[in-house]
Amino acid sequence: MTHTTIAAPLAAALAAKGYDSLTPVQEAVLAEGIAGRDALVSAQTGSGKTVAFGIAVADQILQGNDKLLFADTPIALAIAPTRELALQVARELSWLYAEAGAQIATCVGGMDYRSERRALERGAHIVVGTPGRLRDHIERGSLDLTGLRAVVLDEADEMLDLGFREDLEFILSSAPEERRTLMFSATVPREIEALAKDFQRDAVRIQTAGERKQHADIEYRALTVSARDREHAIFNVLRFYEARSAIVFCKTRLAVNHLLARMGNRGFQVVALSGELSQQERTHALQALRDGRARVCIATDVAARGIDLPGLELVIHADLPSNSETLLHRSGRTGRAGSKGVSVLVVAPSEVRKAQRLLTGAKLVAEWAKPPSADEVQERDDARLLEHPVLALDLADEMPLANALLDRFGPQQMAAAFVRLWREGRSAPEVLQDLTPPDASTRAPRERGEFGEAVWYSIGVGHTGRAEARWLLPKICEAGGITKNEIGAIRVQQDNTFVQIAKAAAGRFGDALEIEAGVGMMRLDGEPSLERPERPARKPYAPRPEGRPTSPRAPRDEAPRREKPAYQPKPARFVDDAETPRASGWTPDDRPTKAPRPRREDSAPFAKREMHDAPRPRRDASDEASADRKPARDDSRKPRWSPDDRAERSAPRSAGFKSHGGKSDAAPRSAGFKSHGAKSDRPARTGDDSRPQGEGFKPRSTDARPARPAGERPFKAKTEGGERPPRAGGFKKDGFKKDAPRKAPKADASDPSRRFTPPKKPRG
Structure with a gap:
């Protein structure tokens, strides 16, 4: 070129x-x-x-x-x-x-x-x-x-x-x-x-x-199938055309995986292509289609753009696309570079109008037909066998074995065995429900008006069974294999439902038909009575007061107005002073009577407690500078204390008892013990403590304590040089020896032949 x-x-x-x-x-x-x-x-x-x-x-x-x-x-x-x-x-x-x-x-x-x-x-x-x-x-x-x-x-x-x-x-x-x-x-x-x-x-x-002129080399076919036969129709379409490679489009990944498993069980050479697969898996799937190792690809719309699969002859829309552009891109995988292809739309009765809208939006014309039946698939298989190119080839090398087989089994047995082997590698065709394809008037939008001649059916479920028209409509369409255009009125009653079916489609239902387990349809001879039962009369309301407008409310100008009552001043509050002026018309005898509070004649007059007479402690001006200082404790509110109580409480505890009442083996505490039992080097306090103590106070030991020298603390005594004297025994605070003389050896230390070797430091 x-x-x-x-x-x-x-x-x-x-x-x-x-x-x-x-x-x-x-x-x-x-x-x-x-x-x-x-x-x-x-x-x-x-x-x-x-x-x-x-x-x-x-x-x-x-x-x-x-x-x-x-x-x-x-x-x-x-x-x-x-x-x-x-x-x-x-x-x-x-x-x-x-x-x-x-x-x-x-x-x-x-x-x-x-x-x-x-x-x-x-x-x-x-x-x-x-x-x-x-x-x-x-x-x-x-x-x-x-x-x-x-x-x-x-x-x-x-x-x-x-x-x-x-x-x-x-x-x-x-x-x-x-x-x-x-x-x-x-x-x-x-x-x-x-x-x-x-x-x-x-x-x-x-x-x-x-x-x-979109896709002149692509043949579009719209097949009307019932919802339950959707997958079976796809199998029959694949078997009918026997394309070298085909692609089936689904909406979701879940539908792809489900259809992949169903087709794999029926012996189809199939691969999947969806967004959840890794790039390596997607590449291997496409390569399998190019090499011929797989003949069917189940994919989502991710594969609808730009993928060129050589020899792709068939495209099946298992789920209708969302718009006309997607329909064009899906179908464009076939009929490329001048080759011919087929695009098949699997349409349920409830999706007929949607499919027609998609085709109209894409400016396409499709042939509406029934899916291939089991007999049509079998007839196409037989014709394909008779026209197989191998039968016309020169098979001289295989003639000796062929003659031996003919002599042994005969020509009829050999031909029958050949047919059996031909059919074993293919799945059996599916038997589908016979549905009539919708005509042009059915696919066109229906104008509102008279429904035409119809037959009424009764369904044994109503409001008591929580039935609704939107729930019954797909059930009826699926049971009879019709579209919603053949269904007229749906009247849900209390215990049953009446449905209007077009007379031309009434033959699909017969006299009775079960649309679901336990729910059946029965044909009626005439038109049912759709009048609702009269409701019981409501209880009349109480009469309205005079002058009040009734419903609907009268205009504000015409409604009579109620006169307000004359103003009456409220009575003055009662006081004990007889000379206080009162409202006109009132006398002291007219005041509301209230039972006085009972008092005992012989009861003494109420006297305040002495503890409240004590003045509350005040803080000085110097204390106000520190706001977080704890306020002084007011001991005047505590019970009175006497020296006799101290003497009684300060007696040594009996041996074997704890403060909480339990027995103890310890001896009575002596001077120099803390409250938790540990010894203290601090000498006991002496002298009498006249400070008042609260209830539950534990007095210190009354044993005499040695007088503390002025300016000296027992725990931090220092020598004249200002250094702490060494602890007794050469022990540290934690109990280990410090500067203590090493243990003398067993032999005489003065012997020069024997030298002392210090012990090794333990490991760890």
């Missing part, structure tokens, strides 16, 4: 890859007037966008040279939303720039950070990565964007949906302003247009013809 505007190294790589012509999007980026300008490109998935932006930025990367020299800093940067797409872009650019000698480094989350840093230090011309890991390298200083000439954002709308706007703004703000910025996306919502205005200069909008 030759093209006048493609650089020679890239043209050689495209020719070696087998490109005979360029796709519409690749032609659009090479059109006149686009070179060197920022561009916002929208094209359908599988249209060759990766090669398109690789060709578009060739002028900024090569700059007229056929070979690239060593680059201290990257020249081009490509940003992708997912790890798989980033690695795929790196593989595409590797063979595209192989002739030019470009070094390509990847910065992808989940990979070894140190390996990526070493690759950047060795020098890379093009860097491909995800937004989070690229920002991490920039903040750590391992990625320098000062020499950047071109930036490409692949699947920009998906990066915004995943919450990478802040990371994108940080990365683009770190790049030079004179760079070239290209944005590629399958759809261009408002957020992408706003991002383009912020980070692009005079951008040109490129819209290819493929975007106006």
Whole structure:
């Protein structure tokens, strides 16, 4: 392939890859007037966008040279939303720039950070990565964007949906302003247009013809199945088409794991692809699909963007996508580069209108049909066996063994054994409930009005069974295999419920049908009586006082007003003074009587206690300076004390008794003992202590104490030199000897032949 505007190294790589012509999007980026300008490109998935932006930025990367020299800093940067797409872009650019000698480094989350840093230090011309890991390298200083000439954002709308706007703004703000910025996306919502205005200069909008006619090579089919047959329908679809590789999309990781286990038990060669897997596990799953070791991939929407699986022929939407854009990206995994594909939507009766809205929003037309039945799957298997290419090959090497088998078992037995072996490696088809696909009138929004001809059914549960219409509606749809459009009124009564079913769909329910264990529907001959029983009359309210407005309240101007009673002054408070003036109309005899407090005639008049007569101690002015000083104790409030009590209390305690009453073997305390039993060198106090003591006071011993010399303390006696005298026996305070003479040896110390050897210090 030759093209006048493609650089020679890239043209050689495209020719070696087998490109005979360029796709519409690749032609659009090479059109006149686009070179060197920022561009916002929208094209359908599988249209060759990766090669398109690789060709578009060739002028900024090569700059007229056929070979690239060593680059201290990257020249081009490509940003992708997912790890798989980033690695795929790196593989595409590797063979595209192989002739030019470009070094390509990847910065992808989940990979070894140190390996990526070493690759950047060795020098890379093009860097491909995800937004989070690229920002991490920039903040750590391992990625320098000062020499950047071109930036490409692949699947920009998906990066915004995943919450990478802040990371994108940080990365683009770190790049030079004179760079070239290209944005590629399958759809261009408002957020992408706003991002383009912020980070692009005079951008040109490129819209290819493929975007106006989405996925012309993909056949869309919508299969209506009951909720209980959803998984069985997926198995039959896989068996019916027998695609070389297929992908099944689910909403959640839990659904992926559940379907993976179910399909693995049925013998499908299946792998999973979800966000909870490590990058190594996701890479191995994709490689298994490329190598043919696996034929079915169960994935979440993380795999819906940019992944190119060669030979992917079938896409199944086990769960409907959330919007039309996701439907396009999911289906875009098949029908790529001119190949054909099938996209199947598994639709429950309650999701018919949602599926139609998704198809309308994506500007797609799908064929509504029933899922393949067990007989159809078996018939397709038999036809595939008869058309197997091995039967038309020249098998001369196997003829001797074949003739021996025919002679031994016969042709019919051999053919039957061959059919049995063919069917053993495949799961048996599932028997599904027969549902009629909805017509166009059913899929269209229904206008409010008359429901039409209908049949009434009675359900044996009502308010007493806590039944509600929102609980019964899916049960009825699932039991009869109908949509909610065939259900009219639902009237919940006290003990039962009446349901209106369209006459055309009433045959699915028959005369009676059980929608749940213990809950059944029964057909009625006519229309039931939906009149509510009359409630018992309420008890009349008490009559309102005259002049008070009734409900509804009368206007304020018309409502009669009540006259306020005449003001009456309150009576004066009663006092003992008979001359105090009182309110008019009152006499001392009219005062309220109150029983006087009884008094005993012979009781003595109340006298205050003497302890209260004592003046309270006051603090001097000098004491007020210290606010935290403890106030003086007022001993005048304590019981009186006499010297006789002291003499009685100071008697020695009887032997063998403690202060708390328990017996003790210790002798009576003597002078010089503390309260806790330890000896003290302080002499006992002498003399009489006339200080009053409180109740429970323990007097000190009355034994005579020696008089203390003036200015001398027994514990801190010092010598004339001011030094403490040595303790007796050469002992320290803790009991070890100090400066004590060593123990004399057994032999005579004066013998010069015998010398004393001090004992060794014990270890530890």
